[in-house]
Amino acid sequence: MLTGNVGFLGAGAIAEALIRGMLNAGIVRPEQVLVSNRSDRERLAYLARRYGLRTAGSKGSVVDVCQVLVVACKPKDVGGLLAEVGGRFRQGQILLSLAAGITTRYIEERVTPGVVVIRAMPNTSCQVGESATAICGGRFATPEAMDLVTAILGSVGQVCTVPEEQMDAVTGLSGSGPAYIYLLVEAMIEAGEAVGLSPEVARALTLQTVKGAAMTLAATGADPAELREQVTSPGGTTAAGLQVLREAGFTQALVRAIARATERSRELGQAPAVPASEVGD
Numbered sequence: 001m002l003t004g005n006v007g008f009l010g011a012g013a014i015a016e017a018l019i020r021g022m023l024n025a026g027i028v029r030p031e032q033v034l035v036s037n038r039s040d041r042e043r044l045a046y047l048a049r050r051y052g053l054r055t056a057g058s059k060g061s062v063v064d065v066c067q068v069l070v071v072a073c074k075p076k077d078v079g080g081l082l083a084e085v086g087g088r089f090r091q092g093q094i095l096l097s098l099a100a101g102i103t104t105r106y107i108e109e110r111v112t113p114g115v116v117v118i119r120a121m122p123n124t125s126c127q128v129g130e131s132a133t134a135i136c137g138g139r140f141a142t143p144e145a146m147d148l149v150t151a152i153l154g155s156v157g158q159v160c161t162v163p164e165e166q167m168d169a170v171t172g173l174s175g176s177g178p179a180y181i182y183l184l185v186e187a188m189i190e191a192g193e194a195v196g197l198s199p200e201v202a203r204a205l206t207l208q209t210v211k212g213a214a215m216t217l218a219a220t221g222a223d224p225a226e227l228r229e230q231v232t233s234p235g236g237t238t239a240a241g242l243q244v245l246r247e248a249g250f251t252q253a254l255v256r257a258i259a260r261a262t263e264r265s266r267e268l269g270q271a272p273a274v275p276a277s278e279v280g281d
């Protein structure tokens with residue numbers, strides 16, 4: 001369990017998922033959690049009621065009293081946020097950034113020297129405790145700080161450590177990845193209806209198929225190509241369906257999508273900062 005306080009600068013869905021995960025895992029007690037955002041007082045009131053945590057109207061006051069600070073705002077708002085409170089950080093504090101594309105160096109240049117900056121890329125599956133998260137440490141990150149952040153993020157899923165130069169690729173793959181899966185699920189449900197299934201049956205069968213395939217991969221540790229071949233009898237129904245996907249460029253389209261999302265992550269890291277007065281959640 002943490003002995004100090006954890007502060008959240010931003011109060012969106014991922015921040016709430018982390019709060020819930022830490023509390024459920026016993027990493028912190030409710031009174032150790034302090035949350036601030038720009039203007040949505042109803043959101044702060046909801047979090048206080050739901051989890052028994054503390055809220056603050058000032059981001060600076062959160063920085064002043066917390067051991068770990070979680071930057072949970074939009075990437076475009078990070079520059080303004082750090083312009084407002086970066087000088088209030090203290091050497092040895094841990095700043096965990098969840099902002100896609102924002103490098104540890106960018107943050108380190110805008111906070112007090114010696115602040116431990118760790119960058120993370122969770123995904124929206126953290127809301128059900130199944131995030132795929134990657135982290136990397138900045139110049140002052142210690143093994144102890146990395147272990148602490150791994151425990152925090154591990155309360156909402158699996159965590160791996162990567163070199164920072166790979167973080168944009170992580171964003172393109174697993175950060176954006178749930179949307180690719182949801183699009184696939186949408187298409188499968190639509191296709192099921194098109195061949196005569198009811199919407200309810202098409203949805204139920206699709207969800208269980210996706211869940212079962214993922215669980216089989218995780219449980220067996222098998223190569224996905226091996227499992228695909230086991231399902232694919234020569235001249236059978238699966239082979240016929242896969243042939244259509246190949247002809248449509250399914251794999252190439254997905255590769256291009258991940259490459260573009262990776263590129264966009266880099267672009268976000270190079271975007272100009274907005275004034276502190278415009279910083280959102």
